[in-house]
């Protein structure tokens with residue numbers, strides 16, 4: 001029996017997810033949004049995917065510029081995640097952020113746990129989303145713990161005692 005979107009969303013909320021900000025550049029235009037639907041796909045060649053809502057304003061910048069940078073957020077970056085998810089802050093998301101440019105030109109979010117700079121190699125239509133596949137051209141990472149999202153709120157890792 002088919003399930004409706006609300007039931008599917010409620011079920012997906014139970015998946016613990018790492019949170020990232022995906023950024024992109026097309027000419028002088030930069031944009032970015034918070035995502036949790038991203039994954040490594042292949043090691044050779046190094047490929048990543050990001051699922052972008054067709055209604056998102058980041059998607060056309062990724063498509064036009066042919067690049068994106070996945071910035072894995074660290075614990076403590078909840079406010080940045082909220083800012084890059086909020087429509088209220090849509091045109092001021094980068095204000096006050098000293099972003100370096102990745103090789104592709106996409107902004108790298110300061111304090112991120114990792115930044116993976118990708119060149120778009122494929123776009124797959126997938127319902128109300130587009131699966132964007134990119135070849136990872138550069139990657140850098142720092143030490144720290146990831147920001148997690150589970151059941152509608154932010155979480156952090158806790159090491160289990162053995």
Ligand SMILES: Cc1cc2nc3c(=O)[nH]c(=O)nc-3n(C[C@H](O)[C@H](O)[C@H](O)COP(=O)(O)O)c2cc1C
Pocket residue numbers: 019032033034035036037038051052053055056057058059081084085086087090149
């Ligand atoms: C924790 C979290 C995860 C999200 N994951 C995604 C995602 O994987 N793909 C997506 O298209 N939107 C995702 N969103 C929603 C976008 O961040 C949100 O719709 C944003 O306003 C889109 O901005 P834009 O239209 O300027 O691109 C997520 C939001 C949050 C808070």
